[in-house]
Amino acid sequence: MNRVSAIEALRREIGRRADGLPETTVMEVCGTHTHAVWRNGIRQLLPANIRLVSGPGCPVCVTDEADLARALWLAKQKNVSLCCFGDMLRVPCGEESLLALSAEGADVRVCVSPLDALAAAREEPARTFVWFGVGFETTAPHTAALAERARKLGIPNLCILSAHKTMPEAIRALLSGESRVGALLCPGHVAAIAGAETFRFVPEELRLPAAVAGFEAEDILAALAAILGMLRAGKPNLVNAYPRAVTPHGNQTARALQEMVFEPCGAVWRGLGAIPASGLKLRKDFADLDAQKRFSIPQFSLSEPRGCRCAEVLRGTLEPTGCPLFGRTCAPQNPVGACMVSSEGACAAYYSYGGNR
Ligand code: SF4
Numbered sequence: 426m427n428r429v430s431a432i433e434a435l436r437r438e439i440g441r442r443a444d445g446l447p448e449t450t451v452m453e454v455c456g457t458h459t460h461a462v463w464r465n466g467i468r469q470l471l472p473a474n475i476r477l478v479s480g481p482g483c484p485v486c487v488t489d490e491a492d493l494a495r496a497l498w499l500a501k502q503k504n505v506s507l508c509c510f511g512d513m514l515r516v517p518c519g520e521e522s523l524l525a526l527s528a529e530g531a532d533v534r535v536c537v538s539p540l541d542a543l544a545a546a547r548e549e550p551a552r553t554f555v556w557f558g559v560g561f562e563t564t565a566p567h568t569a570a571l572a573e574r575a576r577k578l579g580i581p582n583l584c585i586l587s588a589h590k591t592m593p594e595a596i597r598a599l600l601s602g603e604s605r606v607g608a609l610l611c612p613g614h615v616a617a618i619a620g621a622e623t624f625r626f627v628p629e630e631l632r633l634p635a636a637v638a639g640f641e642a643e644d645i646l647a648a649l650a651a652i653l654g655m656l657r658a659g660k661p662n663l664v665n666a667y668p669r670a671v672t673p674h675g676n677q678t679a680r681a682l683q684e685m686v687f688e689p690c691g692a693v694w695r696g697l698g699a700i701p702a703s704g705l706k707l708r709k710d711f712a713d714l715d716a717q718k719r720f721s722i723p724q725f726s727l728s729e730p731r732g733c734r735c736a737e738v739l740r741g742t743l744e745p746t747g748c749p750l751f752g753r754t755c756a757p758q759n760p761v762g763a764c765m766v767s768s769e770g771a772c773a774a775y776y777s778y779g780g781n782r
Contacts, residue, residue: 478744508545607633
């Protein structure tokens, strides 16, 4: 069967399984899914009673303003180079951003891998390099690899500001209790590292069907078909609809590395607030690499940009087009909030693929 026929067969199957079901909201937790859904026109293929909403799965978007303010503060220090992924550069923080600081002369370096920061630290021993670690189970092992390598090589001028987060506690916090979300499309790349079984709590504790999905149109449709099958049968379960990349227990090497370097801690999520055990901090053995300990970073308390409704977008209670600033004062070339900046942000996805009114 060619690809088009496969997609058409899945569309028909979804139509059959959705027939007679009440209106159902499926949350795609992951920002990459949000973009894939729009890019592939998945919404247009779904029956009217099946609705997709975006969740808190864009790592840049959920990075709290206070964490970003800490990174900006570090970038302003003498002889400090702040290293991060490129997505963080344009995220507004009050009147500032890492990009604006860089234009004013701060040494902000975009890295494709945390190990780039290590290479830079070895080349310039007179400067202190800080890796700003952001992201979920997919990027945390890379930061862990940096910590492990720095420890092994004994690099004194390198440290880590960890804003890493993990998915399960945030999903629990978001979907426990009153929620209009009836099923979960679980992120394939998090599951590739953490294992599909990481999401077992969704059917067992939250009593919601869950399917791990990849990022091609047919991956997402197959996962949605599985979810609708479970809803129809009234039997919530976990389905791995991305078996070519995801195993039940994930990448053991990456998980062991993450476990060796990090331990769970409370974390503040933009839009979701403080969630116990949803962040990752360096273990005691790696405390000398902790930028928080090496510098006396002040505490920051900041609020969302005026009028920005990223918090509701990240909780899945507002579609980006419901924000009065969407497409008016807020657009990818001039973003007001984090959800319009990131390549995984829901507002950016809506804007890029036709949600722009
Ligand atoms: Fe925030 Fe812009 Fe999205 Fe509105 S459209 S929620 S201002 S990022």
